Amino acid sequence: MRIAVLAGGVGGARFLRGLREAFPAAEVSVIGNTADDITLYGLRVCPDLDTVMYTLGGGVHEDQGWGRADETFAVQEELAAYAVQPQWFRLGDRDIATHVVRTQMLDAGYPLSAVTEALCARWKPGVRLLPMSDERVETHVVVDDPDAEGGRRAVHFQEYWVRMHAQPSAYAIVAVGAEQSRPAPGVVEALTSADVVLLPPSNPVVSIGTILAVPGIAAALREAAAPVVGVSPIVAGAPVRGYADKVLAAIGVESSAAAVAVHYGAREHGGLLDGWLVDTRDDAQVAAVRDAGITCRAVPLLMTDVATAAALARDAVDLASGLRR
Numbered sequence: 001m002r003i004a005v006l007a008g009g010v011g012g013a014r015f016l017r018g019l020r021e022a023f024p025a026a027e028v029s030v031i032g033n034t035a036d037d038i039t040l041y042g043l044r045v046c047p048d049l050d051t052v053m054y055t056l057g058g059g060v061h062e063d064q065g066w067g068r069a070d071e072t073f074a075v076q077e078e079l080a081a082y083a084v085q086p087q088w089f090r091l092g093d094r095d096i097a098t099h100v101v102r103t104q105m106l107d108a109g110y111p112l113s114a115v116t117e118a119l120c121a122r123w124k125p126g127v128r129l130l131p132m133s134d135e136r137v138e139t140h141v142v143v144d145d146p147d148a149e150g151g152r153r154a155v156h157f158q159e160y161w162v163r164m165h166a167q168p169s170a171y172a173i174v175a176v177g178a179e180q181s182r183p184a185p186g187v188v189e190a191l192t193s194a195d196v197v198l199l200p201p202s203n204p205v206v207s208i209g210t211i212l213a214v215p216g217i218a219a220a221l222r223e224a225a226a227p228v229v230g231v232s233p234i235v236a237g238a239p240v241r242g243y244a245d246k247v248l249a250a251i252g253v254e255s256s257a258a259a260v261a262v263h264y265g266a267r268e269h270g271g272l273l274d275g276w277l278v279d280t281r282d283d284a285q286v287a288a289v290r291d292a293g294i295t296c297r298a299v300p301l302l303m304t305d306v307a308t309a310a311a312l313a314r315d316a317v318d319l320a321s322g323l324r325r
């Protein structure tokens with residue numbers, strides 16, 4: 001079975017770990033979000049790709065969900081002693097090695113897809129990890145700034161998420177560079193040749209939304225022969241973790257499992273989804289999703305460990321199997 005998955009960071013990675021556990025023989029291609037990427041202290045950092053790589057490769061900080069286990073911060077402390085900015089984004093010593101290797105290879109002219117493959121040679125994630133694009137796409141968030149001309153300014157996604165904890169209202173979310181970008185090698189093929197396409201419970205706006213903003217990816221999804229099944233990141237009206245509610249509000253989508261499904265739309269009506277999983281607590285929303293033309297089931301959506309993530313992955317593939325097009 002060939003499975004293609006669009007993934008952000010923690011929600012995507014945890015789902016993928018369950019998927020690999022549930023279907024060890026499946027050939028899984030992961031199309032990773034790179035719009036969170038940032039250059040810090042001259043180092044190119046790809047948080048979502050690394051979260052997937054570390055989680056599947058056994059190196060992740062389990063409680064945090066991202067970054068390395070057994071991490072130390074000596075380099076960051078030394079940089080702080082030099083008053084190097086920014087200090088709101090913490091890079092651990094082990095993690096920095098990954099960014100050094102990546103930056104060296106990028107500077108030598110390798111595309112991000114080749115660099116990611118090289119990094120994965122160490123981590124052996126058991127999936128084919130592809131960045132959504134080799135070109136730079138960067139999410140910017142428009143927020144109030146009384147000092148700025150017009151009273152607003154755009155900040156990098158990481159500044160909004162990490163420094164501001166998504167507290168200011170977001171007026172717009174822009175994937176800068178997306179229009180000029182192309183899917184990385186292998187991305188479109190992974191979608192068109194898949195037996196099943198899955199959207200894990202990744203952020204619909206700044207993870208899945210930015211992947212879909214790369215011209216050609218949404219079209220490949222719409223045209224894929226395989227059924228497309230998604231999992232809601234919203235449970236009982238709120239994100240399981242993080243601030244998805246803030247960025248959904250910015251694009252005018254209510255924070256509910258059904259509203260996110262309707263936002264993606266039914267494939268039979270030109271949208272992206274054939275099937276959608278909501279949490280058992282959102283059973284009352286199943287009818288609204290079905291009314292939109294999307295097959296829907298309510299199952300437990302909380303991934304508290306690998307076993308619950310594997311059960312969720314089984315439910316997603318199960319729903320897809322009943323939807324063979």
Ligand code: GDP
Pocket residue numbers: 007008009010011012013048051201202203206207208231232233234235238239240241242243244301302303304
């Ligand atoms: P990020 O890049 O680290 O923010 O990760 P993703 O975009 O992949 O996933 C973030 C989303 O995952 C958030 O909106 C969470 O609500 C959702 N999420 C995290 N853990 C779980 C879980 O156990 N179950 C479900 N259904 N969603 C989850």
Ligand code: CA
Pocket residue numbers: 008009033036047048206207
């Ligand atoms: Ca992310």
